[in-house]
Amino acid sequence: WGDANCGGDFGGVLKLAGWDGVVFFGKAERPSYLLIEGDNYELRDADDLWGTGAIESEMELKSRHGKRASVANIGQAGETLSLISGVCNDHGRLAARSGVGAVMGSKNLKAVVAVSERKIISQTPETIKMLRANLDDMVKPLKDFFSNFGTTGITAGSALNGDSPVKNWGGVGVVDFPQEVSSQIDGGSTINPRMEKKYGCWHCPIACGAESVESTNEKYPYPHHTHRPEYEAMASYGTMNLMNDPDALIYLNHLCNEYGFDVISAGVTASFAIECYEAGILTKEDTDGLELTWGNAEALVELTNMMAERRGIGDVLADGVKVAAERIGNGAEAFGMHIGGQELPMHDPKLQPEFHTTYKLDPTPGRHTQYEGNKRVGTIPDAPQDSRDYNDRGEHHKAASEYMHVVNAGGMCQFIMMTANTANIPDWFNAVTGWDMDIDEAMQVGERIANLRMAYEVREGGTPRQRPVPTRVSGVTNEGTHAGPLEGVNLDMER
Ligand code: SF4
Structure with a gap:
């Protein structure tokens, strides 16, 4: 079974167009996209969109079909059937998990475009308005924090309190990513100054997202109005790889959104590769000269590009850690932090069993x-x-x-x-x-x-x-529990 959820606007617009869902059977002969306009629908040619990023092709489709169009689509990762690819909407909100992008890619389906003229769909519109007003009251306790910082606001604290896995689950925050280091990825002091606009998913009363200014850092050239990285992205590329450069984190998040990579899986795969390199299982020859060392932000960017282009070691890693470990052999599976082939997310069960x-x-x-x-x-x-x-x-x-x-x-x-x-x-x-x-x-x-x-x-x-x-x-072995808040914690599997 595989499924994935995300924020954005596509689900709401599809429903406004009168559709609860769309099921695709078989495979299109050529790259295609589905256009839904109210009750009408047709498959259109997407040859010119194939090979483009998810955000880039979304913008192109919106320019063709108008500002009421919402687009769910894949980037290069889904097209090349990466098992860690997702489905994108609203310029970088990804239904990322389970490799669902590869399902669209396998059908030659670049995008689904939904267009609706309707503004509300309800059996009882007045009740909806009242419930919406009640919801505004209900979310007040969370709103201040989430609308200012989003999930990015918990990143620095989670690196220290045992929630975030550190150094491919083998490290401890207070030792390997201590406060003077983790504070560099604090949502309020280092990420927010690079943001200029709030972002909310479809009709959200909180709006926990934000969009960036254009980068002034040549090494990490994220564009104007790319999304603020969420906690999972900050931890998977940050604490997992002992990397704390805010510009690099925003750029890596942007790259994953554009390529259509699951940012959790991509960051975890990078940690896996670094540990293989450290153990001598991967060499500089294997990586085309790339120094895969902890905290090396430039190497993380290049590795992510190589994975998207399936170039060199990138092709070995592009399907996540389970497949990569099988391809590499030599004991690499010891460093693959996955269950059932899915790279693990950024909440340590030793803190929340x-x-x-x-x-x-x-x-x-x-x-x-x-x-x-x-x-x-x-x-x-x-x-x-x-x-x-x-x-x-x-x-x-x-x-x-x-x-x-x-x-x-x-x-x-x-x-x-x-x-x-x-x-x-x-x-x-x-x-x-x-x-x-x-x-x-x-x-x-x-x-x-x-x-x-x-x-x-x-x-x-x-x-x-x-x-x-x-x-x-x-916690059966003590790599991540030899110190810090989770010291000595070993989950009781029988209970
Ligand atoms: S709080 Fe709002 S903006 Fe944030 S993820 Fe949820 S729906 Fe989207």
């Missing part, structure tokens, strides 16, 4: 957005505060995971839902659809989604319970 279960057992392994542990009002029991206390975690985790299925399948944002009362969810669904759903029915939908995804995974031969978890992640 539910992530271990989710990363290992969800049909989409290594998925941090399939569990969200914030304390909330409603039907979800609280998790124990002490991360080493395993009592009553199962009941909490089941409900929290099903809740996230409702959030993700409903197209809602996880950040906004951190402050929402679960009891409000049925009101929103009912106002749009005219249904009469209550919270128990909504949570039952979440449970059914969980069961259906798992049934599909198992039917297709998946064996989630047998997926190995890297010992650095579980």
